[in-house]
Amino acid sequence: MFLRLLFLASLCLPALAQLPGSWTEPFPPHKIAGNLYYVGSRDLASYLVTSSEGHILINSSLEESVPLIRASIEQLGFKFTDVKVLLISHAHSDHCAGSAEIRKLTGAQYMVMEPDVPAVESGGGLRKSRIKNKADYTQFPPARVNRVLKDGDEVKVGDAAVVAHLTPGHTPGCTTWTMKVDGLNAVIIGSPNVNPGYVLVNNAAYPTIATDYERCFQVLKALPCDLFLGAHGGYYDMAKKHATLKSTTANPFVDAEGYQRYVIEKEKAFRQEWNRQKAAAVR
Ligand SMILES: [Zn+2]
Numbered sequence: 291m292f293l294r295l296l297f298l299a300s301l302c303l304p305a306l307a308q309l310p311g312s313w314t315e316p317f318p319p320h321k322i323a324g325n326l327y328y329v330g331s332r333d334l335a336s337y338l339v340t341s342s343e344g345h346i347l348i349n350s351s352l353e354e355s356v357p358l359i360r361a362s363i364e365q366l367g368f369k370f371t372d373v374k375v376l377l378i379s380h381a382h383s384d385h386c387a388g389s390a391e392i393r394k395l396t397g398a399q400y401m402v403m404e405p406d407v408p409a410v411e412s413g414g415g416l417r418k419s420r421i422k423n424k425a426d427y428t429q430f431p432p433a434r435v436n437r438v439l440k441d442g443d444e445v446k447v448g449d450a451a452v453v454a455h456l457t458p459g460h461t462p463g464c465t466t467w468t469m470k471v472d473g474l475n476a477v478i479i480g481s482p483n484v485n486p487g488y489v490l491v492n493n494a495a496y497p498t499i500a501t502d503y504e505r506c507f508q509v510l511k512a513l514p515c516d517l518f519l520g521a522h523g524g525y526y527d528m529a530k531k532h533a534t535l536k537s538t539t540a541n542p543f544v545d546a547e548g549y550q551r552y553v554i555e556k557e558k559a560f561r562q563e564w565n566r567q568k569a570a571a572v573r
Contacts, residue, residue: 309352310333312331312332312333312523312524313331313332313333313334313351313352313355313384314331314334314352314354314355314358315331315332315333316331316332316358316361316362317330317331317332317362317523317529317532318532319362319363319365319366320532320535321366322337322471322476322517322519322541322543323471323472323474323476323517323541323543324471324472325339325340325341325450325471326338326339326469326471326476326517327339327340327366328362328523328528328532329347329359329362329363329366330349330351330355330359330362330523331351331355331358331523332523332529333522333523333524333528334349334351334352334355334384334385334522334523335349335379335478335519335520335521335522335523335525335528336348336349336350336351336355336359336362337349337467337478337519338363338366338368338373339447339450339451339452339469340368340450341447341448341449341450342448342449343374343447343448343449344372344373344374344375344447344448344450345363345368345372345373345374345375345447345450346373346374346375346376346377346445346447346450346452347359347363347373347375347376347377347392347398348377348378348379348452348467348478349377349378349379349385349386349521350376350378350385350386350387350388350389350391350392351384351385351386351387351388352383352384352387352388353387353388353391353430353431354388355387355388356388356391356392356395359388359392360395370395370396371395371396371397372396373392373396373398374396374398374399374447375398375399375401375445375447376389376392376393376396376398376399376400376401377401377402377445377452377454377465377467378402378406378410378465379464379465379466379467379478379479379480379481379520379521380406380460380461380463380464380465380480380481380521381402381406381409381410381414381428381461381463382414382427382428382430382461383414383426383427383428383429383430384427384522385521386410386430386433387430387431389410389430389431389433390431390432390433391431393433393434399436399437400433400434400435400436400437401435401436401437401438401439401445402435402437402438402439402463403438403439403440403441403454403456403463403464403465404438404439404440404463405456405458405461405462405463406461406462406463406464406465407435407438407463409428409461409463410432410433410435411432411433411434411435412432413429413430413431413432414428414429414430439454439465440454440456441454441455441456442454442455451469452467452468452469453467453468453469454467455467455468455509455513456505456509457479457480457481457482457505457506457509457510458498458502458503458505458506459482459484459499459500459502459503459504459505459506459560460480460481460482460483460484460485460503460506461481462496462498462502464480464481464506465480466478466479466480466509466510466513467480468513471517474516474517474541474544475513475514475515475516475517476515476516476517476519477510477513477515477517477518477519477549478519478520478521479510479519479520479521479525479552479553480520480521481520481521481522482503482506482507482510482553482556482557482560483556483559484503484559484560484563488563489567490503490563490564490567490568491564491567491568491570491571492571500564503560503564507553507556507557507560510553511550511553511554511557515546515549515550516544516546517541517543517544517545518543518544518545518546518548518549518552519543525552526543526545526548526549526552527548531543531545
């Protein structure tokens with residue numbers, strides 16, 4: 291029996307090993323500024339934008355993240371069922387797999403940037419062929435979309451408002467969210483990353499992927515940013531900044547310089563990979 295369990299465990303391990311522990315490790319929910327709160331895990335970022343008429347939740351994350359997000363919202367003194375609108379950074383499982391469940395539990399309206407809607411509503415199946423290896427994060431429970439968003443659209447609940455910016459490449463509908471809070475410009479980056487296995491040259495499933503990344507960086511560089519935030523806590527050293535919350539009166543999440551540095555660094559990484567693939571294609 292023990293050996294059998296051991297054997298079964300060994301079968302499960304490769305699948306488990308793909309999920310970093312920081313994705314499901316609880317993290318103290320905290321106020322970023324004004325009506326903007328962090329309600330995610332140590333690395334999978336979820337944000338709550340509150341109003342007296344209900345809240346906006348950005349990122350449902352994994353299916354197993356849903357109870358954690360709920361607990362974080364309640365710990366801050368808000369009601370999970372007051373989430374009226376659900377948004378995502380992009381159609382990958384680490385940001386949207388919990389959406390079907392959150393829609394069911396809260397009745398929230400699910401709003402998604404147009405090019406990511408087919409993936410969201412089909413559970414990612416339509417673009418399975420896009421990723422060569424480790425396609426897991428492109429698969430998730432399908433969820434119906436209530437409102438299809440376009441670049442520049444505003445999403446409002448009461449006096450809570452965020453703006454959707456199309457920053458494509460990582461996915462065709464990858465979305466960077468911005469809002470004004472306490473006179474500061476908050477930017478929640480959707481993802482500037484070129485994942486392992488991404489095809490930037492002659493990609494039949496996503497022909498405009500490389501020029502989409504160029505557009506993404508153009509948009510990110512032009513956005514005014516004081517509060518540097520993103521789809522993963524790791525983008526902006528969330529845990530490190532959070533640790534200084536108690537020892538400083540300055541808001542540690544205000545980091546305009548860090549934002550610019552991050553975007554430039556990511557654009558450099560994209561261009562290097564694009565050049566590498568272009569050179570390999572002509573060989
Ligand atoms: Zn992703």
